[in-house]
Amino acid sequence: MGEFLLVTIQVDMQDQLALRLQDDLTRAIEKKGAKGVLIDISALEMVDSFIGRMIADISAMARILSAKTVLVGMQPAVAITLVELGLSLPGVATALNVGRGMELLRESLRNSDSDDNFLER
Amino acid sequence: MTISSSGELPLSNEHDIVLSRQAVRRMTVELGFSLVDQTKMVTATSELARNALIYGGGGTLRWTLLSEGTKRGLRLMFEDQGPGIANLELAMTDGWTSGTGLGLGLTGARRLVNEFHIESTVGLGTRVVITRWK
Amino acid sequence: MPKGILAATLQQRSQKILAQWLKQLEHGAAISKARLSSAELSRQAGEFLTLLTDAAQSNDITDISGPGWLPVRSFLEDLSRKRVLAGFSSDETATFIFSLKRPLFEALQEECGSGDIAKLSNVLWAATELLDKFGLHTVKAFQASREEVIGRQQTDLLELSTPVVKLWDGILALPMIGTLDSARTQIVMESLLQKIVETESQIAIIDITGVPTVDTLVAQHLLKTVTALRLMGADCIISGVRPQIAQTIVHLGVDLQGVTTKVNLADALALALKRTGVSFTKQ
Numbered sequence: 307m308g309e310f311l312l313v314t315i316q317v318d319m320q321d322q323l324a325l326r327l328q329d330d331l332t333r334a335i336e337k338k339g340a341k342g343v344l345i346d347i348s349a350l351e352m353v354d355s356f357i358g359r360m361i362a363d364i365s366a367m368a369r370i371l372s373a374k375t376v377l378v379g380m381q382p383a384v385a386i387t388l389v390e391l392g393l394s395l396p397g398v399a400t401a402l403n404v405g406r407g408m409e410l411l412r413e414s415l416r417n418s419d420s421d422d423n424f425l426e427r
Numbered sequence: 428m429t430i431s432s433s434g435e436l437p438l439s440n441e442h443d444i445v446l447s448r449q450a451v452r453r454m455t456v457e458l459g460f461s462l463v464d465q466t467k468m469v470t471a472t473s474e475l476a477r478n479a480l481i482y483g484g485g486g487t488l489r490w491t492l493l494s495e496g497t498k499r500g501l502r503l504m505f506e507d508q509g510p511g512i513a514n515l516e517l518a519m520t521d522g523w524t525s526g527t528g529l530g531l532g533l534t535g536a537r538r539l540v541n542e543f544h545i546e547s548t549v550g551l552g553t554r555v556v557i558t559r560w561k
Numbered sequence: 562m563p564k565g566i567l568a569a570t571l572q573q574r575s576q577k578i579l580a581q582w583l584k585q586l587e588h589g590a591a592i593s594k595a596r597l598s599s600a601e602l603s604r605q606a607g608e609f610l611t612l613l614t615d616a617a618q619s620n621d622i623t624d625i626s627g628p629g630w631l632p633v634r635s636f637l638e639d640l641s642r643k644r645v646l647a648g649f650s651s652d653e654t655a656t657f658i659f660s661l662k663r664p665l666f667e668a669l670q671e672e673c674g675s676g677d678i679a680k681l682s683n684v685l686w687a688a689t690e691l692l693d694k695f696g697l698h699t700v701k702a703f704q705a706s707r708e709e710v711i712g713r714q715q716t717d718l719l720e721l722s723t724p725v726v727k728l729w730d731g732i733l734a735l736p737m738i739g740t741l742d743s744a745r746t747q748i749v750m751e752s753l754l755q756k757i758v759e760t761e762s763q764i765a766i767i768d769i770t771g772v773p774t775v776d777t778l779v780a781q782h783l784l785k786t787v788t789a790l791r792l793m794g795a796d797c798i799i800s801g802v803r804p805q806i807a808q809t810i811v812h813l814g815v816d817l818q819g820v821t822t823k824v825n826l827a828d829a830l831a832l833a834l835k836r837t838g839v840s841f842t843k844q
Contacts, residue, residue: 318445
């Protein structure tokens with residue numbers, strides 16, 4: 307993937323594991339000088355406030371490390387539930403799947419000097 | 428109202444939260460809930476189970492399959508013997524967060540279910556009961 | 562003691578009671594409207610009478626909510642459900658129980674003999690109360706079943722009346738017509754989101770030209786749909802925004818969070834095509 311990191315969350319995670327993931331990811335961004343992170347949650351049948359906050363935090367930390375984050379593959383039932391829960395993840399860019407996510411990242415890198423608000427819709 | 432069956436699960440560590448999510452998923456599937464309603468119930472379980480563990484110091488999840496005439500439903504009770512919530516009214520307003528900076532997720536969970544009851548006494552503990560009907 | 566006599570009568574005279582009861586039922590609407598075969602009706606009557614007789618032997622006949630009466634209650638609930646599906650009315654269904662009264666009373670009279678009027682009248686009273694309770698239970702179950710069927714039909718209708726249309730590769734449109742209530746919006750939201758995944762579409766155009774009023778509730782529902790779409794990575798354009806609606810939205814202080822709105826579907830489509838990088842040239 308070159309300068310991008312792809313994280314696929316597949317398992318019903320315990321909270322501690324989620325925090326470990328956050329840790330590992332931010333370390334990896336720094337170590338590899340990654341410019342973009344794709345978080346694939348297409349296998350997650352549930353996202354609660356803990357995971358939601360973790361994703362928002364990853365996005366914020368990545369931004370500080372000069373990397374953009376895109377969340378991909380949220381299932382419809384999960385999206386509906388998150389909205390009802392009151393979580394809209396405002397600072398997190400999203401895409402339908404990994405392919406679109408990568409397109410988005412590439413495009414944002416092309417525009418990176420002009421428009422830093424590109425992904426923050 | 429007839430109660431078809433019931434049971435309980437401990438909420439003493441993180442793995443228990445995962446187990447309770449999985450148990451509620453199985454039950455809502457068995458009751459024939461739509462995918463969205465299953466997800467809502469499982470998510471509410473995750474929120475409330477985590478509350479019982481983190482804020483309540485551990486607790487119990489008691490589940491009951493309900494049937495009222497031809498209606499079927501699932502009732503979940505999350506109980507802990509923790510410090511309790513001093514100001515319930517405040518806690519039930521959107522945007523309220525406890526001292527540690529983490530919201531209690533109560534108001535969010537309430538929107539995911541059909542019935543929501545909460546009782547809490549400082550020094551004794553908290554009990555949250557949620558119900559979802561098919 | 563009324564219970565003892567009732568239980569004993571049911572036990573000993575069940576065949577005769579059943580035969581006379583069936584005669585009453587045969588004259589009823591069930592058979593005359595040919596919704597139920599003779600064989601099926603007599604099977605149902607027979608089963609009910611057996612369950613009633615068994616339960617009456619060892620349970621309190623003044624309280625049918627106890628666990629010992631569960632088989633009878635369940636049987637009646639099941640019967641009601643079947644009758645709803647077969648198109649019976651609630652009184653036709655209740656008549657099933659009430660027409661048992663006469664044969665049962667006659668049997669009780671035979672059992673008591675012509676001596677003690679007080680004893681007979683006590684047991685008749687107990688019997689009529691018992692059957693009334695079951696009759697009411699049947700009607701309640703019938704109504705609940707019917708509501709369930711209507712609910713399901715409504716859901717089906719809702720799904721049919723809000724079709725998601727594919728306007729172009731990657732562009733879906735959802736024309737909303739009529740009032741946007743909670744139940745409707747849920748179903749519509751789910752169906753739109755599902756279609757987005759299936760067609761891998763990038764943009765959803767929600768057209769509210771056909772929605773008469775936009776109040777806070779409607780605006781909230783729209784907002785939820787828009788947010789869910791965004792979480793999944795799709796864009797949303799709301800079209801059919803008349804000037805009054807624009808005013809309402811501003812006055813309500815609803816923040817559409819950067820969602821583009823267009824006056825009509827054509828403009829929305831033009832924008833969507835532009836966003837997906839499609840252009841047309843005239844030949």
